[in-house]
Amino acid sequence: MVSDLQQTQRRLNDLQTQYERYADADMPALERDINALPQWREQRDQLRTHLNVMQDAVKRARHVWTGDCVNCPKRWPAKPAKPKN
Secondary structure (H helix, E strand, O other): OHHHHHHHHHHHHHHHHHHHHHHHHHHHHHHHHHHHHHHHHHHHHHHHHHHHHHHHHHHHHHHHHOOOOOOOOOOOOOOOOOOOO
């Protein structure tokens, strides 16, 4: 019984030591990352907005150059026009 109790106590001590090492190693990095979250979110939102603007520009450009509308600028000719003499 005493042996089992001692083994259990040793195991608990080992677990406690292991936890403390883990906490000491990871907590500073975790705190740093948590503090950086607002900046990361702001950057993500800016990038998302920029992506949406770029995607809209691509859609408009495709719409114009595929001739989907009557009032859109004319497309470039596939071949240069022959001069009329």
